[in-house]
Amino acid sequence: MKLRIVILSLVMVCLTFQGIVQPLALALQPLHAAAPSQPTLVSAVVCESVKDLSPQNPAIVFSVAIGKVFCFCAFDPVLQKTSIYHNWYYRDKLTNKIKLNLKTPRWSTYSTIQLRESDTGPWRVDITDQKGRVINTLRFSVSE
Numbered sequence: 001m002k003l004r005i006v007i008l009s010l011v012m013v014c015l016t017f018q019g020i021v022q023p024l025a026l027a028l029q030p031l032h033a034a035a036p037s038q039p040t041l042v043s044a045v046v047c048e049s050v051k052d053l054s055p056q057n058p059a060i061v062f063s064v065a066i067g068k069v070f071c072f073c074a075f076d077p078v079l080q081k082t083s084i085y086h087n088w089y090y091r092d093k094l095t096n097k098i099k100l101n102l103k104t105p106r107w108s109t110y111s112t113i114q115l116r117e118s119d120t121g122p123w124r125v126d127i128t129d130q131k132g133r134v135i136n137t138l139r140f141s142v143s144e
Contacts, residue, residue, distance in 0.1 A: 038129055039075035039082060039102055046071050046125065046140045053108045060140045064115045071125045071138060076106035084135065086111040087126040090119060120144055 047070050048057035055072040062069050071086050081103055088096040088111075098111040120142050127135045 037079065038135075039078040039084070039107070041073060041127065041135050042076050043074040043108075044072070044127060044136050044138055046138050050110045055110075062115075062140060062142050064117060064120055064142050064144055067115055068112050069115060069123075069140070069142070070110050070112045071127075072108070072110040073127055073136075074106070074108040075102055078102045078104050078107050080104060083130050084109075085126075085128045085130075085132075087128060088113055089124045089126065091121055092124075115142060117144075 045055050045058040046062075047055035047059070048062065048066055049068070050056065050070050050072050055070065058072075071088075073084075073086075075084075081101065083099050083101050086096075086098045086100060087094060088098070096111075096113055100109045100111060102109065123140050123142060125138045125140075127138070129135060
């Protein structure tokens with residue numbers, strides 16, 4: 001009788017332990033399978049200039065008098081060499097599509113456009129991956 005109680009107790013402990021461990025193992029499994037294959041965007045701004053790979057004077061409104069606007073972005077991690085695109089839109093019309101290469105293990109890059117007197121109004125930059133998926137959108141305006 002005592003042996004039967006011991007075996008039954010062991011079975012109960014095993015079933016209880018399995019009930020805890022199995023859901024935990026299932027919960028942790030996606031963490032290993034979900035390693036990002038795409039680079040992770042950690043920073044993106046529109047700014048007046050870039051100095052030593054650091055954005056200078058980020059803003060959302062720029063005077064046409066500064067002559068240029070920059071879109072700066074930083075990725076970490078970058079697991080493999082890849083490309084992204086800065087798609088510049090003026091009044092929802094694509095004006096420039098600039099391909100930028102990213103290298104491992106992390107990478108910062110930027111693109112720039114020249115401003116003309118006729119460029120006042122709403123702008124946006126869509127940062128996209130190689131398949132055209134939008135990673136981030138930055139909106140800004142150019143004033144006189």
